[in-house]
Every structure is written in structure tokens, then in C-alpha cells.
Amino acid sequence: MKLTPVMEKFVLHWGEMGWRWGINRSVAQVHALLMLAPKPLPADEICESLNVARSNVSNSIKELQGWGLVRVVHVFGDRREHFETLKDVWEMFLIILRERKKREIDPTLQTLRECAAESAKDKNTGDHTTQRLNELIEFMELSSSWAEKAHALSPTAAKRLCSLGDKVFRLVG
Amino acid sequence: MKLTPVMEKFVLHWGEMGWRWGINRSVAQVHALLMLAPKPLPADEICESLNVARSNVSNSIKELQGWGLVRVVHVFGDRREHFETLKDVWEMFLIILRERKKREIDPTLQTLRECAAESAKDKNTGDHTTQRLNELIEFMELSSSWAEKAHALSPTAAKRLCSLGDKVFRLVG
DNA sequence: ATACTATTTCTGTAATTACAGAAATAACCA
DNA sequence: TGGTTATTTCTGTAATTACAGAAATAGTAT
Numbered sequence: 001m002k003l004t005p006v007m008e009k010f011v012l013h014w015g016e017m018g019w020r021w022g023i024n025r026s027v028a029q030v031h032a033l034l035m036l037a038p039k040p041l042p043a044d045e046i047c048e049s050l051n052v053a054r055s056n057v058s059n060s061i062k063e064l065q066g067w068g069l070v071r072v073v074h075v076f077g078d079r080r081e082h083f084e085t086l087k088d089v090w091e092m093f094l095i096i097l098r099e100r101k102k103r104e105i106d107p108t109l110q111t112l113r114e115c116a117a118e119s120a121k122d123k124n125t126g127d128h129t130t131q132r133l134n135e136l137i138e139f140m141e142l143s144s145s146w147a148e149k150a151h152a153l154s155p156t157a158a159k160r161l162c163s164l165g166d167k168v169f170r171l172v173g
Numbered sequence: 174m175k176l177t178p179v180m181e182k183f184v185l186h187w188g189e190m191g192w193r194w195g196i197n198r199s200v201a202q203v204h205a206l207l208m209l210a211p212k213p214l215p216a217d218e219i220c221e222s223l224n225v226a227r228s229n230v231s232n233s234i235k236e237l238q239g240w241g242l243v244r245v246v247h248v249f250g251d252r253r254e255h256f257e258t259l260k261d262v263w264e265m266f267l268i269i270l271r272e273r274k275k276r277e278i279d280p281t282l283q284t285l286r287e288c289a290a291e292s293a294k295d296k297n298t299g300d301h302t303t304q305r306l307n308e309l310i311e312f313m314e315l316s317s318s319w320a321e322k323a324h325a326l327s328p329t330a331a332k333r334l335c336s337l338g339d340k341v342f343r344l345v346g
Numbered sequence: 347a348t349a350c351t352a353t354t355t356c357t358g359t360a361a362t363t364a365c366a367g368a369a370a371t372a373a374c375c376a
Numbered sequence: 377t378g379g380t381t382a383t384t385t386c387t388g389t390a391a392t393t394a395c396a397g398a399a400a401t402a403g404t405a406t
Contacts, residue, residue, distance in 0.1 A: 038301035
């Protein structure tokens with residue numbers, strides 16, 4: 001499938017943005033392509049569209065599956081696997097939120113707790129350091145609990161909550 | 174300054190985490206060190222603590238200043254510049270939020286709008302694609318408006334809002 | 347089974363990024 | 377002014393990452 005200029009533009013931009021958030025460029029590009037595609041695509045069409053090697057697509061897809069963002073679809077009369085991404089942007093957002101919590105926030109919280117515990121004992125580590133670690137723990141715990149609550153929402157509820165912006169901020173403003 | 178094992182552990186972990194979010198490892202490590210340090214540090218002490226080259230520290234500091242996370246402090250009887258990071262975790266969080274919005278969300282929104290406009294005209298680009306772009310725009314616009322509102326909060330208000338988790342989620346749950 | 351196609355894994359290379367050390371510049375002092 | 381120290385910028389190299397193509401594996405059909 002030859003990409004239209006619009007699709008190409010989007011794919012490039014999405015690749016760049018993913019990149020800035022620590023996602024491999026090709027991975028993000030494959031994701032972008034699947035978002036725009038009207039139907040599931042087989043790997044070789046992805047290669048062709050993005051001008052990358054077959055192996056690259058294979059690995060990118062695997063990575064996206066690891067995130068839970070892409071799944072396999074089978075098409076009648078075609079032995080090849082076809083791939084699609086989730087249709088709902090909000091659902092994707094919640095999935096990414098959960099994954100990043102699991103991969104980054106949770107381990108950080110654990111490390112911080114270990115550090116704070118050791119730090120409190122260790123005479124060589126100053127009070128200031130211990131205090132700082134505790135502040136970070138408090139922050140991370142709150143983030144974590146938000147992420148958990150958010151993840152319990154349905155995609156539509158998440159959307160509704162975000163649309164309620166003003167009301168939410170009036171709670172403290 | 175020789176780091177204690179606890180500090181070392183934290184610095185390494187923070188470097189790793191920053192890395193996963195698209196921040197250079199050294200940059201994140203310098204930031205970590207400054208968070209733990211009880212007082213502003215001159216560049217050469219940072220070199221020594223982290224075992225990196227002077228030039229590396231110089232560039233990392235510049236990067237952190239670009240984010241608005243580090244500032245210069247002058248110390249009596251010392252010609253060298255000393256560096257400190259913000260003390261308030263919440264304030265740092267809000268700053269990072271604002272910066273990432275400016276650097277990533279805003280440009281993405283602009284590109285998406287351009288794509289959607291061209292896509293709507295272009296006969297070669299399918300309706301599905303246009304629709305998908307519009308969904309993304311809607312999502313990004315809501316994210317953007319949340320980020321703006323959040324940024325208008327004081328650090329303490331932000332903290333309060335996060336602590337209010339249950340109340341917030343009850344709005345839709 | 348064997349031929350054929352799809353898919354993954356492996357391997358080497360290209361490209362990028364990170365970073366140390368050198369050189370250059372700037373700031374300060376006497 | 378010249379000497380001294382702090383800081384930045386430049387340059388080459390080391391390390392990492394990205395990725396194409398080859399080889400290997402798995403799956404399907406006849």
C-alpha cells in the first residue's frame with residue numbers, strides 16, 4: 001500500500017513523538033500506520049508502506065503486542081497474519097498508562113522505599129537526603145494510586161472525566 | 174563528594190528511568206544528584222561524584238536549565254557556579270508537564286490538524302483515516318486543556334487535587 | 347513427505363548517540 | 377596587562393542502537 005502524503009506525514013510525526021517518549025521510531029511508525037489503516041494489515045504490506053525490512057516489522061509488531069496495543073486478525077483465504085491496533089484512542093491511552101506504571105512507577109517506588117529505609121539507618125547519608133527520598137515516595141504513591149484508579153475506568157468514563165475538566169479543577173481552585 | 178551506596182543506587186535508578194522517558198542518562202543522573210544534595214553543588218563536584226567528564230556535566234546542566242529544573246546559585250568566597258534543583262517535587266512535576274506539552278503535545282496537535290484538513294480534501298485518503306485523525310485531535314485537545322489547567326495550579330493545589338483522588342473519580346464512577 | 351509460503355531469529359553493518367579530552371573562550375584577580 | 381581559574385564549545389572515539397539481509401524455523405497445502 002502506497003501511503004498518501006497525509007498518511008506519510010502523520011506516520012513520520014508519530015514516529016518522532018514516540019521516539020521522544022522512549023519508544024523506538026519504527027515501532028511508533030508501525031503503530032501510526034495501523035491506526036490509520038481501514039483494515040488489518042499483513043506484515044509485508046507494512047514493510048512496503050514504511051519501506052523497512054521485514055524483520056524490523058516483525059520485531060516492532062512483537063513489541064506492540066507486548067504493550068497490548070496490537071493484535072492478530074485472520075482473514076479468510078489468506079494464510080498471512082494481519083495486524084490491527086485498538087480502535088479506541090482512550091482505551092489505548094489507558095493501556096499505555098497501566099503499562100508505564102507497571103514498568104516504571106512501580107519499580108521506582110520499590111527502589112525509593114529501599115533507599116529511604118537504608119538511608120534512615122545509614123549515618124553517612126544525611127537527613128536531607130532521607131527527607132528528599134520520602135517526598136519522592138509520597139509523590140510516586142499518589143501518582144500510582146491515580147494510575148490505578150484511572151485504569152479501573154472504562155474508556156468512555158475516562159473520556160467523560162477528562163471532559164469534566166473545569167469541574168475537577170474547581171475542587172481545589 | 175563520594176556518594177554513599179544509597180545515593181548511588183538512587184542516582185543509577187533515576188538515570189535509568191529518565192532514560193526510558195527519553196531523557197539522556199547523564200542528564201537524569203545529574204538531576205538525581207542535585208535532588209539529594211543538601212546544598213548547591215559546583216560542576217566539578219558533580220563530575221567527581223558521578224565519574225563523568227566536565228564537559229558532560231556542563232551540557233547536562235545546560236539541558237536541565239533548559240527545562241527550568243536547575244538554577245545557578247552563587248556562594249560567598251567561591252568563584253564557581255553552584256547548581257541546585259527545585260526543592261518541591263510537585264513544582265518540578267508541573268514544570269515537566271508544561272514543557273512536554275509545549276514540546277510534544279502542541280506540535281502534535283498542529284500536525285494532526287493539518288493532516289485532518291488535507292485528509293478531508295484528498296480523495297485518495299479514505300474516510301476512515303480522516304475519522305481516526307479527528308479522534309486523535311479530540312483526545313489531544315482534551316489532554317492539552319488538562320495540562321493547561323494543571324499548570325495554572327500552585328504546587329500545593331496540585332498535591333491537594335491528587336490527594337483528592339477518590340472524590341475526583343467519583344465524579345464519573 | 348515435500349514443496350512452498352509465512353514468520354522469527356540471528357548476524358553484521360550502518361547510523362546515531364554519548365561522552366571524554368582538548369582547545370577555546372570567558373571571568374576574575376593582582 | 378598577564379596570569380589564573382572556571383566554563384563552554386569542539387572534535388574524535390567508544391558504545392549503543394537501529395535495522396537490513398541471511399539463515400533458520402514453523403506452518404500449510406498437496
